[in-house]
Amino acid sequence: MNAACCACPLRHACSPGGLAGVDPPRSHLLMFGRRCLLAGEALYRKGDAFHLVHAVCSGTMKSSLTRADGRAQVCGFHLPGEFVGLDGPAEGHYQTTATALEATQTCSVAYGPLLELSSRLPLVQQDLNRLISREASRARRHILVLGRMTASERMAALLLDLSQRAAAGGHSRSDISLRMSRREIGSYLGLTTETVCRVLRDFRDTKLLEVDTRRVRFLDLPAFARAYPATVN
Amino acid sequence: MNAACCACPLRHACSPGGLAGVDPPRSHLLMFGRRCLLAGEALYRKGDAFHLVHAVCSGTMKSSLTRADGRAQVCGFHLPGEFVGLDGPAEGHYQTTATALEATQTCSVAYGPLLELSSRLPLVQQDLNRLISREASRARRHILVLGRMTASERMAALLLDLSQRAAAGGHSRSDISLRMSRREIGSYLGLTTETVCRVLRDFRDTKLLEVDTRRVRFLDLPAFARAYPATVN
């Protein structure tokens, strides 16, 4: 582990989560560099040549697809400790655009050397395949949400998912801050911003949540999860 | 290429599409076996231990997710020459259930040896990663459809997709046969069977298609594609 990695807030999360088998003396070969993004800044865009995968070190990102008519559809939110850019291997260029939702730090890893390394280290190879495959898992869960769920179920699914991932990152499970706008939530869930608002108001009115704009607190998380069982995988 | 592969209808499609770099003398090590499935029979089920990936040799399959309440959501259709089971690497067990829609032949490949082989052959490694990554691409395209499209756009997207894939398999581009039921189409598109029927009727009434139950013919494919541009990727 080199100097930059020692300081990385991901130093614990990165290896077990992503690249368990990389022996320290070699890992510096992989790291391409860090970037600091401002809110709204893109890390990569759809169509960019794919050479790097990225870890979110701090902040939050979204990834979005572009429709033929040019409008965007948010297809994922990414918290610290998670990877973005793993949609690249499919075609050799990114198929999504990754944008920072707030000031965000990322760490980039060169894909070529990573592949090469993985062929020498079976554990890395398996982890890499797993990571790429998990990309599809996420998308499939998303399909389940968009398929035939009501607005409240969709919103509940997102909140429970964010809660769980925030917890995995060491944050509170019941007190989550939404770094994305209502419009972005709506795009992700296949709803309008108005409906997102109304659903959150209903959750508040029925004492399931406290909602203060972008701050959400579960009043009884287990009860909430029980009320929306179809959303848990 | 061993005897079974010589007779395989995929013998041309398999290598270029999937495993370009496997040198013939070794490929027999990979092939695990063939299976013949009847309509409705499952090749694997959600939760089964993941050891094999499969190619569809003939017939048609669907893969489906299971909701917490037990109901299924179709998440993909698979034509001859395409792979199924690549959702396995993520967690070491299948996350979907693959079912034959008609009499279907499959060819299975052991994942472990494939991984091992791929570490010696960079081209195979890259292809394997690409295949796994394409799994996510498919799911993302599906998200785009389920996100915010009208019923007709969804149906058009499916028909154009099937047309394109049928053409890739050497079949007619404008004359396609739907091996799946209206219910399965509806599940895949996030619609009811009734709506699927009505949309097809509308396409027929507006002279875009000839529809005879499970047989669909585009009367003017380019015009159809132009009428639904948002559905083409």
Add this chain to the structure above:
DNA sequence: CGTCATGTTGAACCGGCTCAATTGTCGTGG
């Protein structure tokens, strides 16, 4: 020929959308 699943069509309903207006939030500059 009867049975059962699949497909089709119609009528009424409703969840979420559209459109429009209001309020809240935050950054900027006076």
Add this chain to the structure above:
DNA sequence: CCACGACAATTGAGCCGGTTCAACATGACG
């Protein structure tokens, strides 16, 4: 510090696309 403007969030009223529910047609298969 406040005023201002731009944008995000919220709320209401009315509408509409797709669902629900029900009836009927078709077709596969014993």
